[in-house]
Amino acid sequence: MAEKQRILIVDDDANIAELISLYLTKECFETQIVGDGEEALKAFPVFKPNLVLLDLMLPGIDGYQVCRELRASSRCPSSCSPPRERFSTRCWGWSWGPTTT
Numbered sequence: 454m455a456e457k458q459r460i461l462i463v464d465d466d467a468n469i470a471e472l473i474s475l476y477l478t479k480e481c482f483e484t485q486i487v488g489d490g491e492e493a494l495k496a497f498p499v500f501k502p503n504l505v506l507l508d509l510m511l512p513g514i515d516g517y518q519v520c521r522e523l524r525a526s527s528r529c530p531s532s533c534s535p536p537r538e539r540f541s542t543r544c545w546g547w548s549w550g551p552t553t554t
Contacts, residue, residue, distance in 0.1 A: 457483040461502035463493040463519065465511050473506065490514030494522060497529075505531040 460477055464470040465488050474484040485500045487493045490511045497505070505523060509516035520531055 457481060458504070459483045459485070459500060459502045461493065461496060461500055461505045462486045463488075463490070463505065463511065463516070464508040465489060466508070469508075488512075490516065490519040493519050497523060497527070502529060505529060507531055507533045509533050 460482050462470050462473050462477075462484055464473070464486070467486075467488065470486045470488070474486055477484050485496060485502070487496050491513050493505070493507070493511075494514070507516045507520060511519070516533060520533060523529065523531060
């Protein structure tokens with residue numbers, strides 16, 4: 454049997470994170486949920502995800518900084534959910550390295 458792909462879900466809204474995890478688990482992904490940036494940085498090297506789903510508006514270390522730190526040490530793809538769909542946020546996002554915005 455093939456190894457499941459692992460997805461790290463980083464979101465401080467537990468309801469959203471659980472819903473995303475439920476859908477991904479039903480599609481045979483292994484997920485781990487963390488609620489803030491500091492937890493994400495600690496969980497990343499242990500969980501070794503194939504993808505990071507990252508909320509940008511996190512308590513403590515925000516999603517922008519988490520993405521920068523992850524990209525400095527890994528080529529793991531990340532998908533970030535901006536606080537609002539604005540062109541300036543999307544353009545700025547490409548400069549700091551998420552795989553998609």
